[in-house]
Amino acid sequence: MKLTPFVVIGLFILPAVAVADDARQAILDGLAVQARAEPGFTGFSADRGRSLFVTEFKSGKVDTPSCTSCHGTNPALGGRTRAGKDIDPMAVSKTPQRYTDPEKVGKWFERNCDNVLARPCTAKEKGDFITFMMGQ
Amino acid sequence: MRFFVLVCLLMAATSSVADVAPSPFLTPEIRKECGSCHPAFPPEAMSKRQWIAVLNGLKDHFGEDATVPRAVLLRIGETLVNHAGPDVGDPAHAGMSKGEWWRSRHKSVIGNTLYVRTGISMDNCIACHTLTGF
Numbered sequence: 129m130k131l132t133p134f135v136v137i138g139l140f141i142l143p144a145v146a147v148a149d150d151a152r153q154a155i156l157d158g159l160a161v162q163a164r165a166e167p168g169f170t171g172f173s174a175d176r177g178r179s180l181f182v183t184e185f186k187s188g189k190v191d192t193p194s195c196t197s198c199h200g201t202n203p204a205l206g207g208r209t210r211a212g213k214d215i216d217p218m219a220v221s222k223t224p225q226r227y228t229d230p231e232k233v234g235k236w237f238e239r240n241c242d243n244v245l246a247r248p249c250t251a252k253e254k255g256d257f258i259t260f261m262m263g264q
Numbered sequence: 265m266r267f268f269v270l271v272c273l274l275m276a277a278t279s280s281v282a283d284v285a286p287s288p289f290l291t292p293e294i295r296k297e298c299g300s301c302h303p304a305f306p307p308e309a310m311s312k313r314q315w316i317a318v319l320n321g322l323k324d325h326f327g328e329d330a331t332v333p334r335a336v337l338l339r340i341g342e343t344l345v346n347h348a349g350p351d352v353g354d355p356a357h358a359g360m361s362k363g364e365w366w367r368s369r370h371k372s373v374i375g376n377t378l379y380v381r382t383g384i385s386m387d388n389c390i391a392c393h394t395l396t397g398f
Contacts (some may be wrong), residue, residue: 191327210328211302212390235333242329 144224150205151228152220156258158230162251169252177260180253181218188246203264219264227258289347294340297332303389307347309365310354317356320367327361361386 156172163169164228176206199207199215204222205216216223227233228259233254241249250255287306310318319341322330326361332340354363361370370386373379384391 189327189329209301210326212388213299213301213303229329239329239331 146187148224152226152258152262153229155227155233156255159251159258160256163255166250166252172252172255174256174258174260174263176253177256177258180249180257181260185245188242188244192240192243195240197226197244203261220262221264226261233258287347289343291340291343293336294343297336297340301328301330303393305360307344308349309360310344310349310363311351312345312348313351314354314356314363315348319344321357359387360389365390 138218160172163172180198181195184194192198197209198209199218203219204217206217207244209215218226220226237249237254241247241253267355287308289307290304294307295304307315318325319337322332322337331337349365352364354365360366373392374386382391
């Protein structure tokens with residue numbers, strides 16, 4: 129088979145996406161293990177994740193009543209930090225590297241749950257959130 | 265948007281506003297940790313006293329939780345403090361554009377009518393500095 133440029137590019141991109149998917153699944157599996165220790169857990173829900181993303185909690189810091197304050201209401205579009213810097217879309221379909229680096233995922237949930245909710249998120253909430261974004 | 269990019273370009277061309285050489289102490293880790301939400305400021309931008317105030321106050325950093333893991337804090341803190349600029353008496357935690365260091369480097373934009381017309385806030389570094397970095 130003659131290797132067209134597209135095939136050559138594809139050979140590099142496909143394994144990268146597969147690796148990212150595996151890494152994300154590993155994070156989700158880890159969260160599921162933790163969530164099972166919380167009462168009443170029967171699996172992650174994209175609907176609950178959506179609600180977490182769009183709800184105006186107003187329980188955290190004044191400038192960040194909800195996730196959408198900075199990320200925007202459409203996960204497929206980017207957001208903007210309060211200081212004016214662009215934020216890549218949260219949707220996995222748009223930013224395939226999302227939720228694949230455990231350190232990054234841990235750091236930003238810790239910061240932003242404190243910002244928006246003034247408390248740490250539960251494992252169930254984190255899993256719901258990622259599950260929602262995987263379908264976006 | 266196009267108008268103020270044009271203004272910034274014009275200013276960069278006519279003065280030394282946005283063409284500062286990047287600080288050698290702006291490490292990749294500082295760029296990553298400080299630069300996720302705003303452009304990462306070089307250590308020289310603030311005095312040791314100011315950096316310590318910022319680093320100790322990351323739990324409520326201008327209204328946001330910007331905490332980093334302790335090991336990261338110690339590493340970037342060391343670089344920021346060791347290469348800090350002179351203490352010119354700026355308030356410890358008042359925002360970059362309120363201080364004398366910043367003002368001394370932005371003389372050509374402060375009160376410049378061409379710049380004021382764009383309506384860009386003095387806190388909006390990115391309006392000019394994305395073009396060239398710091």
